Amino acid sequence: MKMRKLFAGIAAAATLLGGMALGAASAQADDTPTTVTTNATFTFTAETAEQLTNANLKAYKIGDYVQYGSGADVAYGVVTNSANKKAVDSALTAAGVHVAENQDKLAAALNTGALDISATRPWNSPDKTRKFANALESESKLVDGKSVTFGTPTGSGKSGYSATVSLPAGIYVFIDSAVATGSVTKAIPMIVASGTVDTAKKVLADPAAGATVNMKNTKNPGKTKEVDKASVAIGDTLTYTLTGIIANPAPTEFKFTDKPGKGLTIKAGTFKFYADDVEISANEVATDFTVPTFDVTGSENASFDVTVNDPSKYAGKTIKVTFSAMINDEASVTDGVVNKLDNYGTDVEAKTGFVGFDFTKVDPDGKGIENVTFQVKDGGTVLYFVKQEDGSYKKAASATTSGATADVKTNGMGKLSFTGLDAAKTYTVTETNRASDVYLDIKPSFTVSFKNGTAVLSRTATSDPWGLVNTTARTVKNVKSITQLPLTGAAGTTLFTVVALLVAGVGVTVAVKSRQRMH
Template identity: 25%
Template sequence: MRMRKLFAGLAAAATMLGGLALGVSTANADDTLAVTADELGQTQSIVLQGDAAQLKDHTFKAVLLGAYDGGEWTDASKETLASVSVRTETNVLAKVENALKTIEGVKDADDKFISPDIIEGEGTDAVTISGTAYNDYKASVYKDNPVAFIARYFLGYEATDSGNTDNRDTTSSLKSEHYAGLLRDLVEVLGDGDDTVGSVFEGVADATTEYAERGKATVTISGLTPGIYIIMDSSTGDVIEPSQDEPSKYTASIHMLVGTKLAGKDLEHQELGAVAVKNELIEVNKEILKAKGEYNEEPVNESDQNVGDVIDYKLSTKVPNTTGYETKCGTVDAEAECDGTNYLSYVLTLNDTLSKGLTLNDKVTDTDQSHTGIVVRVAKTDDPDPSDDDDWLTLAEDTDYLITISDVADTTGDYVGGTLLRVDLSKWINNTIVGKEKGNAYIGKEIRVDYSATLNSDAVIGVEGNPNKVDLTYSNKPDGDSTGTIPGPEPEVFTFDFGFQKVAASDNSNLSGAKFSIKALDGKYAGKYLTKNDKGEWVPTPATDSKAEGETPYEFSEIADSDGRFYFSGLAAGQYEVEETTAPTGYLQSVKPKTVVTITWTGQNTKPEPDGAYTVAFSKDGTWDLITPYLSGDSLSTDIVEGNTADRPLVNIKNAKNLTELPLTGGAGIALFVVVGLLLTGAAVMVYAKMRGTMKALRV
């Protein structure tokens, strides 16, 4: 039988599918242009390209599937190749043939499988063609050379002598279709398992080797026999430690098919020996959307709150490209839907951890049977409007995802006593994405989880804050069951306090028995007097028959200790009017101090992490100079940069037993002068009236 060779132009374009271009040698080829044995014997390299983060610490191996055994130069200059021929390696022939048995046959423009009458060769009329690539292969002239068949027909490249000089791939899927064409399926089957035996070469990524532009890198696998290789990422995929500002990781790459150069040269119309790495960028994010009753103009990762305030959170990630992952739900042919217990193919779980000071609001009402306070949606567009239901697919609990809520197991650290929320999206991913990647509109779209939490009475007061973290568990290796976990941002909620000491004006001795009210001058409760409910949360004072909510002062005495130290804790930044409503027994009830306390969050917007530093400033009493620094040398303004204000009071607030203990200078002195003057005037009036009455009596 006449021997036939496949002459292939191999392209390793920047996409995995730009793999091969084929040409059939002509009978009148110029022998002087044939590639020599010495040229065939020169070892070659394959260069993997990508972002530095894609390649850092990843290890790749190249397995030879078919070696070049001939070729032809374009002209005598030997600058480019017109064609090369390839033969399948004996030790992988069975593997490649078995892979073809699992793949759909090649179809023409009318969506029909290739039939014997359009396959070259003799004696194919009697072959019955079924819907598999293997049957097409056995009916072709390449029946003993499966790698040649893949190049010639499976990749869809037309012969160069048929006019397709730009080597266009006419049937396999493009990057925009998520690599999910026939070639993609074939390469994943070829790389699956341990029976891919061949000449194995390895290369470890060096992110310091940059190309084209900053942040890019290459991996070079050298010493290769010229030919066609399958490139596999043998790393776990869980190798990038992201910073909080850039929470992202790359999975292990899906397998790639690429041909080397021959004698260091490319085909006339295509570069050889280079391929772009195909690993998936995994991202997870967490933001505070709404705080103090208002939506933020932009999502933030820090907020200041009153104890009792509700904070709206958003978790997000992207629908992954699951190409290369087998569906394992139900039967081998993956027809059965995932039932919630058997969906090991692709794992995607959001793990959200709330510290003890945050109460998860997982239900809208206490009687709800499901977790109605947690809403899970998938975007239908690249730029969805959060408020437009038409832009989102709302998933159903149990049907599409599973929720578990448990106590944090940590015994040390910031999350002791906290709550762990898991949102397992694997069910929806495996039913909707795995095995259905080609043309799938959801791949790359946002997955969004919304819920709220209440800052409770266990909140950490002061600089340290109340953190809330998220991480994402995901499948990270296409041909295995391994998973990775990527940490996301850790937003923090801060709440503040201030304290003061009651003292006697005469000698600064501690006083007890005073009562104070507090009114918010700005923020969500602006203009309202505040009190605490039975949960320890700040709320406006209740309405009465004659006054509206927040109009009646509440007299605080229970927040003071036996030495007269008052602490108002769990407050957001802002201004508060603090007024003494009852003086200690034995002290002037007509002279009670009042001050405006300003809490300024100075650590806001501090990078790289949230910072709870703040300043507390007391105004002077408007009438009496009864507010002084707690420590000698201090001022009425104090910066809090570590710990919290409960370490000590910040100012003394004084009470006087009589007028002589009050200051006699400044505004207070004038006030005292006015009081004394009024008393003297009153006395004079009384004396004058008395005298007039006496003289009138004498005249009678």
């Protein structure tokens, strides 16, 4: 056979995105070329079996091998697969690979070395081939994809795993449509070619020789979610932290899907980003990340995405995202507020709860006194509450909450109950208005703190000089006459002093009157 021209492709020792060596040739010959249809074995290797079993690959043939002549005069070349020619040409242009017109673009790109090669991580580089592969994945024009069905992977955790598939010899792009799991990423597109190269002649030889490719996915570090407070009060603000490691090679998509529950309002404009614990500048955040631009109100089905626009830029890095959420009036005092993070199909929860307390206003006989007014303070701030259907008071997110009041009143049994409070805080409760003039105008106060979620009442001689607060029984007494006051502590001493002065005063009066009679 007379060969007019044969152009060699890539050196034998090289690999094309992890595949076996590829020689590319374009040829003109007197003979009509025939497409090589012999099957080749494509072997995929991975660190874990799941990288292979989770994959859902389709193989799209983008390059055919053609044979010229036979016997000793045989030669091989590459032509773009006719069914996918439009997609290949478009993807080459998108990747910045430009060749002269009126020739097979894929063959020309291989011959000139425009499609560079890579066998090592992160597989983002070389630039042209990765862009070509990514462009092919996004091409809707690709056709005739063959589903890749692996047998059971062989190997071990020590030596790695492998699985094979048999396909007609040629150049393929393998595209994964699997969903990332908590332990493995979705594979990035892989371009793999069967065949070997005759290093001496630098021509394609034995096109049906098997190819081996390292699976372009990786063990996937899980995502985590944390909240800065285990307990909080309605109206307060929480800070959430989302953490995830972008695998290397980077997946084509990386995002945090957050699911704020009822009672949370995610505040837009509070998002901050960190890469390996170094804060990312506002300018970079604006281009590298997509976040909600409006507040997000939590509910049973609410969710929002925090997206890394170009995961390859942060391949191998730990990404942290922090943002603020306000506890709104919809929060459940029983269930608390729950914010979830989608960890590749499994939700990670960050829960914050509330606490409450109660006490009873009683008369000297232990009977409840209705309609006594109290206020609750957090430090020097008077808190607002909304009365519930059961008579309890739920903390309001703000003074503007519908039905909110700072003046809470005892019910018919003399009881007051409060919910929606923070276990980490200490609250001051003060009586501000007695039920009626029947009772003495004595207004004690006391504090409430929490130990293991249980309310602990405390009083001092200053806040309750008459000893009207029983911290164990959780009662606050009022009386109708001074003689009903407790005769204990500083208040008892004061009472005895008052009585003694009264008696002394009576004695003085009697003595004066007696003297007046003697005169």
